[in-house]
Amino acid sequence: MLRNLITVESGRPDRTPALPCAPARAVQRTYPGVPQRETSIELEQLRRKPSAPQPAQAPSAAGTPNDADVDLEMSRPQTPLNTSDLASMVQAHDGSDDGVEALQSIWDPHMNRYRFLAICLMNFTNGLNDSAPGALIPYMETHYNIGYALVSLIFVGNALGFITAALFIDGIRERLGRAKAFALSQLIQAGGYVILCSTAPFPAIPLGFFLVGFGMSLYLAMGNVFCGSLRNGTTALGIMHGSYGIGGTIGPLIATALVTVAKTIWSRYYFITLALALANAGLALWAYWGEDNEQNTNTNTNTNTVVVGEQEQLEGRVAPTRNALAGMLTAATSRVVLLGALFIFAYQGAEVSISGWVISFLIAARNGDPSSVGYVTAGFWAGITLGRFLLSSPAHRIGEKKFVYWVVAGAAVFELLVWLVPNVVGDAVAVAIVGLLLGPVYPCAAAVTMRGMSKHERVTGVGVISAFGSSGGAAAPFTTGILAQAVGTFVLHPIAIFLFAVMLGCWYGLPNKPKRTD
Structure with a gap:
């Protein structure tokens, strides 16, 4: 029987004998009983790389290539890419927390230094705008012959501008891009300043502040997201809002000098x-x-590198345009956004109330000279500036959560001293220390809240937080003005201390997510 078999095989000289090979693996890559990754990972083909050039070798008798050229997974067919794998990969590159991407810095890429400079100058202008009403309110009251309650409408107009703009931030940024959106925000602010410069009748003045608030809201949300997304975002946010503090320090000095020394009308400021x-x-x-084109290029490059085979050429992400109001309401349901919004509501309410009404308190309760006490607001904003420049980096090293507890408690103690110490000089020093302690609070809050949000939620979330913050910056000063009209300007201090307590309660509820360093 063996002889017959040998005879049959040897009788086929035209057919070269083939060695048996392993069958192709047909099992699936996913197993029901094994935990799976959120993203599909396709290993690239690995080849052996000889350390030195090797002489060419002849193929074996079976016709197989040399070992150095054999792919490690040659016997396995390529895994087909299904819809769920593709969706998970796009999600990973669409801003979810599991996607890993290199963080930019102020200096890299090169244009970031000019972008950061533009944000700082815009924030400097906003500081000039927000700090001036504290020094100009007494002269506005005299010019229009109105009281505390009516002049407080300028804060309401500013807040309504912030809230209205929050509905359109996402849509404007998606349609125009960041460059045009920033330019549009400044042009809208310029329209509001035209109304103020013309010394229009008082009903038009809140409208001018409405336009200013609208433009500030557009810029502030995008500026916070840009700085907070950089490497060492807390420091970048500290410099950004420190520029605001510089404008806030200079603003009352210029405004007071114009109306007292130069004897000009308040609107010329x-x-x-x-x-x-x-x-x-x-x-x-x-x-x-x-x-925006740079970001799209980087996103497409990273996505195309992951996908292998037939799906290597992705056309890009298709993000449907969401309804602005629906997006805002969805962001407001997040615990981080809600607590962050209440925190900034109380913070900005206390900040604007102190800045706007401390001069009136010193004039009414301490018999201060308007031409002298007008500079106390400058001391308050100087304290905020120093706090943001000098204390933001220590806050990042110590930990934002722990640091904010101490500075807010200290600000409440010194605000109590302003209320109880009947001395103009002592009150001025205490107000400056309150500003120093409040300085790093906003950058710390922005850093902590943005770390708790995913990338695609940040612009809408920060827009909601900014709108709530401006609402606090209107509600608290307006309430202070109404109560000051009825009982006296001393109500500024219990209102500020109550807002500090609200800040501490909201800060306790905010989660502390460590910042990524990759």
Whole structure:
């Protein structure tokens, strides 16, 4: 029987004998009983790389290639990519927390330094705008012959602008891009300054502050997201809001000098902010031009690198345009956004109330000279500036959560001293220390809240938080003005201390998520 078999095989000289090979693996990559990753990972083909050139070898008798050229997974067919794998990979590159991407810095890429400069100059202009009413309110009351309650409408107009803009931030940014959106925000602010510069009748003044608040809201949400997403975001946010503090320090000095030394009408101050807003529009448009294309290129490159085989050429992400109001309401349901919004509501309410009404308190309760006590607001904003520049980095090293507890408690103690110590100089020093302690609070809050949000939620979430913050910046000063009209300006201090207590309660509920360093 063996002889017959040998005879049959040897009788086929035209057919070369083939060695048996392993069958192709047909099992699936996913197993029901094994925990799976959220993203599909396809290993690239690995080849042996000889350390030195090797002489060419002849193929074996069976026709198989040499070992150095054999792919480690040659016997396995390529895994087909299903819809769920593709969706998970797109989600990973669409801003979820599991996607890993290199963090930019202020210096890398090169244009980031000019973009950061543009944000700082815009925030400087906002500081000039927000700090001036504290020094100008007594002269506005005299010019229009109105009281505390009516002049407080300027804060309401500013807050309504913030809230209205929060509905359109996402849509404007998606349709125009960051460069045009920044420029548009500055042009809208410039329109509000035109109304103020013209010394229009008082009903038009809150409208001018409405436009200013609208433009500030558009810029502030995108600026916070840009700085908070950089490497060492707390420090970048500290410098950004420190620029706001510099403007807040200079603003009352210029405003008080114009109305007391130069004897000009209060509205002439806003020519300065008008010129800066127009200059900022041009700078932002130049600095951010093409930045959206850079982000899209990086996103497409990273996505195409992961997908292998037939899906290597992805056309890009298709993000449906969401309804602005629905997106805002969805963001407001997040615990981080809600607590962050209440925290900033109380913070900005206390900040604007102290800045706007401490001069009136010193004039009414301490018999201060308007031409002298007008500079106390400058001391308050100088304290905020120093706090943001000097205390933001220590806050990041110590831990934002722990640091904010101490500075807010300290601010409440010194605010109590302003209320109880009947001395103008002592009150001025205490107000400056309150500003110093409040300085790093906003950058710390922005860093902590943005770390708790995913990337695609940040612009809408920060817009909601900014809108709530401006609402606090209107509700608290307006309430202070109404109560001051009825019982006296001393109500500023219990209102501020109550808002500090609200800040501590909200801060306790915010989660503390460590910052990524990759």
